[in-house]
Amino acid sequence: MTQLNGGAALVAALEIHGVDTVFGIPGTHNLSAFAALASSRIQCVLTRHEQGAGYAADGYARVSGKPGVCLTTTGPAILNAAAAAAQAWSDSVPVLFVSPGMPTGHPGRGNGELHEVKDQQAALEALVAYSHRVRSVEEIPGAVAQAFAAMRTGRPRPVHLEIPLDLLEASAEVRLVDPIEPAVASARPEAVGAAARRLRGAQRPTLVVGGGARSAAGQVRRVAERLDAPVVTTANGKGVLDETHPLSVGAGLHHPSVRSLLEHSDVVLAVGTELAPSDLWNGPMVLDDKLVRVDIDAVSITTNGNPSMRVVGDAAVVLDQLLTALGGEDSDTASGDDAGRAAAARAGLRADAAVEGEPWRDIVEGLSSVVGDDTVIAGDSTMSCYYGVLSGVRVRRPAGFLYPTGGGTLGFGLPAAIGAALAPGRPRVLALLGDGGAMFTLPELATAAALGLSLPIVVVDNGGYGEIRNEMADRGDPIEAVRLGGVDFAAAARALGCHGLAIRSAAELAPAVEKAFAADRPTLLHITENSRATQDGVV
Structure with missing residues (x-):
């Protein structure tokens, strides 16, 4: 039995379950947890948005084979991570989402508390395996143990743990709970x-x-x-x-x-x-x-x-x-x-992939030449990934291609690449994004830069939401609200602490990626349709 406040009890429970990395952002209601993280063995990765924290925890989990952890504050913060929770659910990825909740004794119909939402727990319950609200400081270690047991038993799914904000500050005599050994799921x-x-x-x-x-x-x-x-x-x-x-x-x-x-x-x-x-x-x-x-x-x-x-x-x-x-x-x-x-x-x-992926042949060929035994490609929901890399680039390891299959979310690729790059063994990771999806989580470039990751980030820019543009055309609809363009991604990357390079021809891609793998910080490589012109026209 040890006297701990709720934040310290949470961090001690995570440590005993082998957690080495937590992704998240501190806020007024979770400061005791971050104070405990500062003196723990756990690396705390400060992302620039809670959705990015959730996707990074997802990428970490897929590559490491261990549950990822996303720690946010209350209300809008955990709701920012809700898309990542839904994505983890759809692709059966074990991620523990932890947030404070309204204090014990909080009025059932609300009173205007900071970050108050109508029913935070119910919102997360709709997205994950279960959302559990603890009722005492003493319960926190057991709740963490149960969450890890659930994520490691049967089909892996994300879990949400809600700790009332007053319990994170309150202290009690706490008994830590050792990890629960999952049952060996042999068949009849x-x-x-x-x-x-x-x-x-x-x-x-x-x-x-x-x-x-x-x-x-x-x-x-x-x-x-x-x-x-x-x-x-x-x-x-x-x-x-x-x-x-x-x-x-x-x-x-x-x-x-x-x-x-x-x-x-x-x-x-x-x-x-x-x-x-x-x-x-x-x-x-x-x-x-x-x-x-x-x-x-x-x-x-x-x-x-x-x-x-x-x-x-x-x-x-x-x-x-x-x-x-x-x-x-x-x-x-x-x-x-x-x-x-x-x-x-x-x-x-x-043969099928060559026909389907012809518009991205140069991307496929360029990336194929740089994929080694331990390379991980973290892809966004973008045409160059699902029409190109999925079938066109051979990978050599499990979780060598991270892709938001079930949820099909945009913005997954960059933060997932960050999480994957921090997994034990530190694999060689590159991110492949479209210009539309890149804008969803672009600030996470600053996260990758702060970590000093040698991370190539390839942005294939077709000037908009290309898949939706094509679907509109196929339906005979007006082409509406899908045009983007005009973003200097290389300059944006430099502004956020990364290297940034505009790729002038398809032939430049592979050597630029190899150089980025050895760089002192992330490198964004911006390749547009115009830069992919060949002697035979635009690929």
Whole structure:
């Protein structure tokens, strides 16, 4: 038992759960928490907006495999982070959002307290796994332990913890609570055995791998090699199997070649994926009779498809069980033989991607040449990402491509890149943004500069909200409220403490990115449609 105020109890609880980085902004109501952070082992990253703090915590969580933490003050501050909470929910990312709340004894219908909103907890409850309001200082360590247990058990989702502002200042005898060991989510042996028999008998098996398999990269590779099965991934699963592996088809379930591959497979093993409309794009695929599905979420295992076999459990654990049940040895395909179904499917996907991504071919080629074993691309919801990089640039590690798939939020890429760059191991990270999305969180350039990150930030500028502009044209609507342009992003970057460079030709991109990886601060590279002109016209 230790005498602590609520802020110190919160920070001590975070420390005991292995938190090394917190993203956020101090305010009048959370000062005791920041005072405790100042004397703790936790790095406090001051972002320029709470939404940026939430996205940075999301990027940190995806790359590190640990829950990210976003600490804000009350009312408008935590509501600023609400879009990030919704994005974390949609992509199953464990982020702990912590904020003060109105004091204990606060009138139920309000009294005009600073930062008061009608029902802060209800607002967050609508977006995350749960929002919990503690009732005493003594409860704080247990509430933190329960939040981490929830984020580490089953399908990872964000959690919101609300601490009344008076409890953050109040002191009490506090007992810290050790981390709760999550249950090992193994599958029923009979379900694994049935799946193994089905897969052993398959002539044309294929794996579909989603973000839920990020912690099972080794097992995914071994299962693919054991079955000699092509592997296609969703956006969030991109890189779970090194995309230079002979069995990797690539990422992008929406391509006609991928649809054909799955339709002509006799068994499709889907691991850690919702098979969601945001991945399929062009309507559902009816795979029910051939679908063997592995998912941690029993509720979702029949979402977007009713599999013939359901194997509920953690991806890594279940695939280890499946390898044992399959028996035999891994296929020699892993040794580098590029022949067979995987090579044909890969060629088909690359052909589809080349057609779809032609307007961004120069970006794809430039970035492909700088992506190494440990490179992470943090992308925004921008055309150069989902039409270009998603299927056109091969990444080699799990969470090698961070993308806001489910929520499709703008402004994600830059702060997510900051969070990813601070993850243990400090991977080599670059951000890829559109000019529209860049403006949502542009002030986070100052955050990256203050941290001294060697972070390339590529802004592909097409003068507006290009996707929406195209949709308006396709509908025959007037082109309205989508034109932007006129922003000197390189100058803005310099004003915020970064290097800033206007890219004059596509050929300059790759060497500029490599130089930025070695720079003493972030480097924004602004590339416009005019600067991407080639001898054949504008790409």
